[in-house]
Amino acid sequence: MNAEFLAFSILSVFAIGGAVFFLNAGKVMHMAIALAFTFFSLAGIYLLLQAEFLAVVQVLVYAGGISILMIFGIMLTKPEEGAPSRSFQYHQWISLATVTGFFVIIMTIIYQTPILTPAGKETSASVKSIGSILFKNYAIPFELASILLLVALIGAIVLARKEQK
Template sequence: MNSEFIAFFILSVMAIGGAVFMINFTRVIHMALALAFTFLSIAGIYLQLHAEFLAVIQILIYTGAISILMLFGIMLTKNHEELKSSIAPWHAVLSFVGVAAFFGVLMWIIYQTPVISEPSDGEGWTILQLGERVFTEYVIPFELASILLLVALVGAVVLAKKEEK
């Protein structure tokens, strides 16, 4: 057991813990913060895999932009907290059985899929080539995605303004 394994174990437990907290929290703000915590943990795993570019993108786009956009949308819309009805015991058991069955099928598929990888020649995409490709060939889809996010943000503002009246 080396330090790399210990770091991976800690980061993976943090990512899974953040996801579990996100599911179990009742306040939406706490859910968004738990999701940001999960995103940061995943960025740490990317760093451990020597994918520094993906780690920085994970922090910038998901942890920064998406989490802030979610918090902004939550703050703009009025969140009426409703009382949760008590969950029936049979519902919890049925949910557990469904999740266990899904997990079993997923693990069976993973173990049945052959993992064949060919040795890499060391030449692949560099960040410079990726940036040139995104901003030359794929500049229109890139800009359309940013416009879509902007329209979603404006839509949230319009919906929040309509609720005040």
């Protein structure tokens, strides 16, 4: 076991743990912290894969932007009157067993699959090459995604204005 495998194991456990905590948290603020924790762990995994650009984008866009969006969500929603029940229901046990089984199956497939990488076929994804591909080959989907985000933003503003009146 080398240091890279150990770092990957720790970061993946943190990412999965943050996601599970996000799903089971009772308060929105705890959810936002767990989500940011998950995104930072994923950025660490990107760094281990030598994808520095993706790690920085992960932190800037997701850990920064989504966390700020969650905080705005906290400010715009009313707190719940009653506390959620903390009993562990039977459907949660079924979900836990299903996820554990799925995890075992995926890990078995991953460890039994031979990974063949031809020598000399390494490609480096620089910011210049990613930008070139994005704006030459995928310009229309990029613009459609930006229009979709703009429409979602306008819709959120309209919904927030209706609640104030």
